[in-house]
Amino acid sequence: MTELLRIEGLTVTPANAPEKLLVNNVSFTLEAGKTTCVVGESGSGKSLTALSVMGLLSSQLKLAQGRVIFQGQDLTGLGNEAMRQIRGQRIGMIFQEPMTSLNPVLTVGKQIGETLIVHQGLKGQALKAKVAALLEQVGIPAGRANSYPDELSGGQRQRVMIAMSIACEPAMLIADEPTTALDVTVQAQILKLLDELKTRMNMAMLFITHDFGVVADIADDVVVMFRGEIVESGPVASVLQHPQHPYTRALLDCVPDADGKKPLKPIDYAWLNEGVAA
Amino acid sequence: MSDVILSGRNLSKFYKQRSGKLGLGTTLVKALDDVSVDLREGTTLAVVGESGSGKSTLARCLLQLLPLDGGEVIFQGENLAALSGAALRAQRRYLQMVFQDPFASLNPRMRIGEIVGEGLLIHQLGDAEERRERVLRMLKRVGLVETDMTKYPHEFSGGQRQRIGIARALVLEPKVVVCDEPVSALDVSIQAQILLLLKELQREMALSYLFISHDLRVVRHIADEVAVMHCGKLIEQGDVERIYDAPGEEYTRNLLQSIPGRRALAA
Known part of the structure; x- marks a missing residue:
């Protein structure tokens, strides 16, 4: 620990x-x-x-x-x-919307490389090799480094974001x-x-x-x-x-379950206010 | 089993997409590829x-909000795809829609009373006093109050706006309501409220719902029947229990296995 x-x-x-x-x-x-x-x-x-x-x-x-x-x-x-x-x-970071977090006019390889240039001073072949390795690590063929964000699907864009965030091997994500x-x-x-x-x-x-x-x-x-x-x-x-x-219980109660066995119960905020105060 | 109220037969819809060098070529995207689907009276088809x-695309083509490239839509004995102008408008009163984004689907410059009453005005139902009465009754039914009639959409939360969207659709006393991802923009607690409201209203007003959703947990709770679509084709349709317990297609099985927390939360 x-x-x-x-x-x-x-x-x-x-x-x-x-x-x-x-x-x-x-x-x-x-x-x-x-x-x-x-x-x-x-x-x-x-x-x-x-x-x-x-x-x-x-x-x-x-x-x-x-x-x-x-x-x-x-x-x-x-x-x-x-x-x-x-x-x-x-500390690496990933956000919700991969399309708005990526720069549409740069290839994804360039964007992943930026982190490595800034923080590790990589360049040339070493940079290229590292970008390729990162892409493979997140399950994207290395050849995709030359693609622009709009050429990728939502899931692939999020994989690119993940590659960027782990490029410098952060201790926390x-x-x-x-x-x-x-x-x-x-x-x-x-x-x-x-x-x-x-x-x-x-x-x-x-x-x-x-x-x-x-x-x-x-x-x-x-x-x-x-x-x-x-x-x-x-x-x-x-x-x-x-x-x-009581709030955790209420929040769990309003999540629909995949088996449809549990009745849906919206959160009763008035009751919760009393419950929290009590 | 109850009667079919809305039926799509061999529906096709194609989009042209630019492709190739400089976008000079075109490829045909089959958004609907020979899709047939039946909605039964008083039930929910997800x-x-x-x-x-x-x-x-299927939802919009069924309501004739998008022109079809092939097939017919049978509603109350008429083929909607063959209707136009006044005849189609007359049927539209009975076919209403609730949209996904409660922020984008309400006109920001109109008051709530006007938004909900606009359909009544267009279909010339009742005089001014009756219309006001019906709008008010509907707003109260979905959980809003009289003073809300003079407010603008931006004064409401996302959940309240979705209630307004529901009131706008239901004030015309439609028979079929198409709900396109009506709860996917909402917090999970608000989502539960709206789903329960939709279920209550369905019972009270004998509504038939076509419920479009990507959230399979929500679908399990609201649907009687499920139709699974993949790449423009309808690959499977059946009772909700049958589809969830014994999916007939590999694709459906994969979809169901991807539901987050399926194993852990079931315990």
């Missing part, structure tokens, strides 16, 4: 409204070789938590409190230049809803790929999702967020099978 | 498939 990332008391507010707690006192840790899923509805603060870790909060938001300790170093005090050294090199825009069969392939890479490279993975099905497939640990706060966290089996918090 | 499988 190697602790890789420790988030302590993370609090995010709008820059002009410090009383509004968008992320409220969030703490959890990530271990090497393990996947932690942060689950919640829109507005629960799950993406803001991930952005805070990467130091990518918009200028209209403020990290009001808390520390993000990555490999023993507090990231919250670092300047832009120092953070740039860490992002892409020691942050994935924000990486399969939400994909077809279900492609989603299954991408989840399998991420899981294999995590194990092979012994990465810690911070995986943001709203889908409990995805959580069940990929998570080792789960953090459930509601209105900016963590309501429950723990190993995946215990959270999914014996949820303790 | 059309499932991956992106590009032709499921949305």
